């Protein structure tokens with residue numbers, strides 16, 4: 001059986017399709033660079049002495065870092081076929097700590113053709129899991145996906 005490599009087009013995504021990403025180990029560098037990039041130096045993320053005395057008993061990754069890294073793990077599926085990211089809803093269920101390894105289980109939950117663009121809106125549910133297969137975050141996101149490469153001439157209906 002041959003499986004087409006990503007990215008996938010609007011027509012290739014089918015409701016119920018599930019795809020698992022590669023894993024990614026969260027490092028000190030991820031947390032420190034994300035703090036620097038965003039300016040979010042909350043002691044929960046950057047002060048080990050403070051964080052040890054919290055309910056997490058140590059530093060945790062920023063929730064938005066987990067969201068961003070999960071998006072990166074998902075990204076190859078839609079690299080080149082995305083017209084635009086439309087909507088993101090996320091729940092953070094368990095802490096992600098330095099040294100944890102996350103991966104993303106993606107499910108296609110809905111698709112609706114667009115009248116305006118040559119493609120349609122696809123709703124994806126991304127379950128972000130750790131090395132114990134615990135779900136640490138659930139991301140529901142909608143993307144406008146093209147029927148081919150998402151260049152202007154392909155996606156704008158005449």
Ligand SMILES: CC(C)(COP(=O)(O)OP(=O)(O)OC[C@H]1O[C@@H](n2cnc3c(N)ncnc32)[C@H](O)[C@@H]1OP(=O)(O)O)[C@@H](O)C(=O)NCCC(=O)NCCS
Nearest residue numbers: 082083084085086087112113114115116117120121142144
């Ligand atoms: C995406 C964008 C170009 C759409 O603009 P637009 O064409 O004026 O928007 P419309 O409201 O006509 O939406 C286009 C279609 O998407 C659908 N849509 C838009 N947002 C949606 C949402 N959150 N949920 C479901 N459907 C949505 C609309 O119903 C419409 O469907 P139709 O073609 O069948 O009528 C514009 O909103 C934009 O530039 N947003 C910023 C996107 C972005 O920067 N994302 C991050 C980087 S990729």
